[in-house]
Amino acid sequence: xxxxxGRWSHxxxxxxxxIPDNLWKDDSFLWDIKTKxxxxxxxxxxxxxxxxxxxxxxxxxVVINAIIEGFDxxxxxxxxxxxxxxxxxxxVQELTYDTEECCLLxxxxxxxxxxxxxxxxxxxxxFGSKVFYEDVYLYxxxxxxxx
Numbered sequence: 001x002x003x004x005x006g007r008w009s010h011x012x013x014x015x016x017x018x019i020p021d022n023l024w025k026d027d028s029f030l031w032d033i034k035t036k037x038x039x040x041x042x043x044x045x046x047x048x049x050x051x052x053x054x055x056x057x058x059x060x061x062v063v064i065n066a067i068i069e070g071f072d073x074x075x076x077x078x079x080x081x082x083x084x085x086x087x088x089x090x091x092v093q094e095l096t097y098d099t100e101e102c103c104l105l106x107x108x109x110x111x112x113x114x115x116x117x118x119x120x121x122x123x124x125x126x127f128g129s130k131v132f133y134e135d136v137y138l139y140x141x142x143x144x145x146x147x
Contacts, residue, residue: 008045013052015045019123029145030102030125033064036139037127046070046113046120054082057107060126062133066102070120077111104140106133 008015019041025031033039046052048070057063067073075095082090095111097103102123105111113120127136140146 008043012058013046017043017045019043024123030064032143033136033140033145034125037131037136039064039125039127041123041125043068044122044124046073046115046122048115048118048120050115052113052115054078054110054112056110059129061106061108061129062127062131062136063105063107064102064125064136065097065105066123067097067099068121068123070115070118070122071097071099072117073113073115073120075105075111075113077109079109082110104133104137104146108133 008017010016021041024041030041034041075097076092077095078085078090078092080090095103095105137146
């Protein structure tokens with residue numbers, strides 16, 4: 001990570017940096033899906049002790065994420081728009097990241113990210129607005145990437 005300092009940009013509450021293909025094209029699973037759906041890979045970085053509040057992603061419907069650092073953070077999803085809930089609570093589901101696995105996320109579903117005591121850096125493979133969660137999920141399943 002230290003060799004990537006100084007090349008970060010900032011947008012929508014995150015620092016981000018495009019990842020050159022030569023740094024990750026040896027991962028056949030990710031490279032296959034990137035090629036099939038014209039994906040783009042970036043690092044996303046979030047400061048310690050911060051919240052990326054409830055949202056749906058604007059320019060991407062589906063991502064494949066893997067946490068690189070900052071495992072003391074969590075992502076939660078809710079099926080309805082958080083503004084539709086009255087009162088002080090709503091049902092949520094936490095996404096549990098494993099240190100050795102990628103997660104396929106439907107970013108059209110409302111979600112929030114809370115980052116605790118250390119900086120969080122995520123590898124994120126995203127696809128344009130014409131690619132949907134179901135497209136990537138069904139392809140990954142047909143290729144036995146998902147059991």
